[in-house]
């Protein structure tokens with residue numbers, strides 16, 4: 001699933017093309033991506049609405065229409081694209097949501113496997129949605145102390161805690177693995193038991209890696225595409241994710257891979273991460 005850097009990249013790419021535009025009409029190919037809204041309610045609601053803003057929250061793109069917000073959570077194969085020409089057959093086939101804008105362009109949520117979700121929230125719904133998600137790790141007020149207060153109050157492993165959207169927003173398997181390697185912390189350590197020095201290192205490395213990944217336009221490990229349809233570049237800078245069995249870049253020990261911590265692969269170096 002696209003994480004913070006990938007969704008941030010998509011949002012930055014399509015933002016200039018959609019903010020200030022009005023949706024003339026919309027269509028939806030499948031209803032299985034909808035959460036808490038029916039097709040008629042969504043399509044009726046979108047028609048005539050102006051996009052006041054587009055921003056990212058956690059791993060989601062949020063189209064702000066003033067009184068309503070459309071929250072797009074791109075799944076593994078989800079992408080947001082803006083076309084200034086008619087869609088070809090392949091593009092049309094996987095276009096789940098299509099919105100014709102007042103300048104003639106088409107905003108498309110594309111999702112081959114339809115693992116993503118769309119939410120259509122009023123002010124109250126937005127407040128509840130936003131309150132259920134933890135702080136943004138790249139926000140100015142996300143200090144080491146703020147991180148420790150948010151992520152360090154659980155007895156779960158630090159890896160699971162980092163990926164828990166209720167504790168901190170936007171971090172998934174790729175960047176949790178990378179941040180723990182860079183800060184030299186064993187992913188299985190209990191979050192509540194990290195030392196002050198370790199929190200400082202993890203905070204610094206998580207923010208450094210997420211920022212670098214945004215600059216690198218995200219990591220294309222499989223299906224992720226930017227808002228222009230291109231691949232990201234940051235996969236070339238990943239030091240542990242996808243490298244189990246390969247030598248550690250620091251000490252040459254073979255990197256270990258385990259599914260014991262959560263359902264996802266955890267890759268780490270026994271020697272560098274304590």
Ligand SMILES: [Zn+2]
Nearest residue numbers: 248251269272
């Ligand atoms: Zn190592």
